[in-house]
Amino acid sequence: MNPELSRLSASLDTLPKLAFAVSGGVDSMTLAHAARFLAIDFAVVHAISPAVPSSATERVKRHADAGGWNLTIIDAGEFRDENYLKNPVNRCYFCKSNLYGRIREIIKDGMIASGTNLDDLGDYRPGLKAASEIGVVHPFVEARLRKQDVRSIARFLKLDDIAELPALPCLASRIETGIGINASDLIFVDKVERLVRSAIPDADVRCRITHDGVQLQSSVSVATDLVEEIAAQCEAEERIWLGVSSYKRGSAFKHDHKE
Structure with a gap:
């Protein structure tokens, strides 16, 4: 097995049933595919809104069909949040608060997991504060995996359209x-x-x-x-x-x- 995937497996094995917040980017998509490969019990939630590139939603749907994911598509509701719409420097806090709060409403048991990797911790990421408040876990971080490690897992899983995908934030x-x-x-x-x-x-x-x-x-x-x-x-x-x-x-x- 790919060594990075082995580290991720050890991280996932410590967690109960998971709901992955999948944006359509390389990190969260790779996480879902890796969980499928490792036979982990999981669900996938993807939020659609004007802030989500249409290509990302198309990608999630395509991979969900091919991978047999249990996919739920939601409206996280951030466009009804005046704090988000004002676009302050911590806008991502309000975005993720809405996203994870909505996922928690529909996923009653288990834990919410994100595709955050170790490199993300060095950036200004107010969304991580929202994640912490709602108890979101970060399997890549727990496994001490960086972006290059995530891409290595994607290549091992032969995710040819994912492995070299440029970063695509909202x-x-x-x-x-x-x-x-x-x-x-x-x-x-x-x-x-x-x-x-x-x-x-x-x-x-x-x-x-x-x-x-x-x-x-x-x-x-x-x-x-x-x-x-x-x-x-x-x-x-x-x-x-x-x-x-x-x-x-x-x-x-x-x-x-x-x-």
Whole structure:
């Protein structure tokens, strides 16, 4: 067995029945597949909202069908939470509070588990506070596994469309702190990013909505015709186009933002 998977197995074996919060990203998807491989008793919960990329929901449904997962799709309700919609720097706290609270309502027994890995603990992650308050467990963290270890497990399980998947946090992470979260901005962000990824699927791409306008960030160069198409979409929606810059992780979060 893959050594990283062996460590994960030891972690999962200490836990009762689990409900995995699966976003559609590499971590939570790999966790569910690994549990299936290890014959762990589990359920999968996926939340849909304007902040969840449509491609992520499509991926979860496809893998659930292929893997025989017990999948429940929910509305976590964050778009009814004014604290979340105001988009403070700790927006993720309110998002995860709604998500895990809703999962707890429908999963009466067992524990809720996330795909958080050891590398995530070094970031500013207010969602982890919400997870702690609701008693969410993190099997990858318990097994001392990092992102590269998660990808190693995915490759071992032959999850070819998952193993090298770029990080894909929720679409609300593209909206600069202090700009209210609304569905139209998130639909626009998803549309632009799907367009770019159709041309350069392995790139880290973010369509940022900032206080100054729209900026595309990419880890690789973007073809001129694609840039022109995005600029035209901005013009059609009366958005200010700021151009393309290098990808910078977490740049929409402004810790010094004042209401």
